[in-house]
């Protein structure tokens with residue numbers, strides 16, 4: 001069936017008044033309409049409704065890892081829909097694609113992470129992780145172990161519990177799950193580590209974590225959740241050794257560790273999973289989404305340790321959790337084809353070279369007057385723009401500096417994501433060296449243009 005979709009920019013924007021965007025200024029949308037309509041995509045590029053071809057510098061939303069319009073994934077999804085469009089994994093039903101993808105994830109995930117529950121978003125994967133652990137401790141006769149340690153600056157999603165685990169500021173004006181989450185300090189050395197060396201800063205973070213555990217009481221804490229690199233909090237790479245030490249501390253207090261790899265997995269940092277391969281720690285649960293299907297289908301996974309599964313599958317337990325579309329056949333097929341493509345082309349291995357080139361190209365922008373810090377790793381980068389480099393003083397938010405640079409970049413053919421005064425780059429992982437150089441050039445010219453405006 002050919003769909004009768006709006007085509008011109010005017011038609012799209014007129015139709016769009018019924019759509020409620022996510023994480024958006026709804027009043028601005030009511031006044032001005034949507035900023036950009038993306039109508040097509042291929043490889044490293046997206047096309048807007050005006051016919052402009054733009055480098056996808058944000059990979060959809062940190063997710064289109066293998067690039068757009070890959071026939072291998074589209075064919076696998078189509079074949080799956082032609083064979084089995086839908087059946088659930090409720091009760092004792094299963095189907096080949098969900099079973100095969102769970103097996104594949106168990107092979108790829110580090111250590112004893114061999115059990116997989118599927119959801120359809122990162123938020124749901126994180127909610128599932130915490131619910132599973134609540135159930136686990138209840139089954140062990142320790143129902144008081146329910147608190148979650150998270151961090152200022154974290155982003156774990158926007159459902160009721162996930163937003164409570166996210167950095168507190170975003171919950172203003174909303175209700176959130178109260179009394180379940182404690183936020184530890186943000187591990188951002190450049191902003192928070194004044195007067196300390198990086199190892200001293202790390203020691204202070206660990207002391208804060210230990211003090212928090214002791215004041216809350218380990219008998220009340222189920223888990224610690226952390227992104228290996230904070231994404232939406234501004235691309236924060238913690239000090240070297242942070243995750244390993246945090247995991248050791250948690251193990252000492254019998255607190256489970258959830259590694260939120262919704263962004264950092266499936267090649268973005270040069271590995272299928274970053275927890276063990278890049279950050280040298282073994283979590284009890286990994287959550288993932290986004291790059292799991294490269295965004296071709298909505299799918300998330302909560303991958304948990306055998307030991308957790310042993311407890312929740314003991315006689316008398318009933319797993320009263322799951323979503324209709326958990327392990328949807330088309331989504332599972334997209335995941336399998338996506339992983340097969342990554343393995344065939346050794347995409348994670350390639351990213352160890354091209355991602356480093358991308359990282360170093362962006363680090364080269366640090367000489368610009370308003371670039372305070374360029375941070376991140378491989379294809380997960382953030383550029384913090386500051387009013388005064390020496391004092392790290394921030395721009396007045398009303399100046400909309402991040403948005404102005406993003407608009408200047410879009411004019412030059414690149415989609416970048418503004419987040420306050422931070423510019424986020426999380427492109428498709430198939431950028432060529434020439435495209436990486438182009439991105440660097442566009443960002444340099446765009447930042448320079450905004451600097452000229454400010455002068």
Ligand code: PLP
Nearest residue numbers: 121122123155156157227231262
């Ligand atoms: N966790 C992290 C680290 C994320 O970056 C995101 C989304 O950006 C989420 C969880 C939530 O994922 P979703 O938007 O699919 O619910």
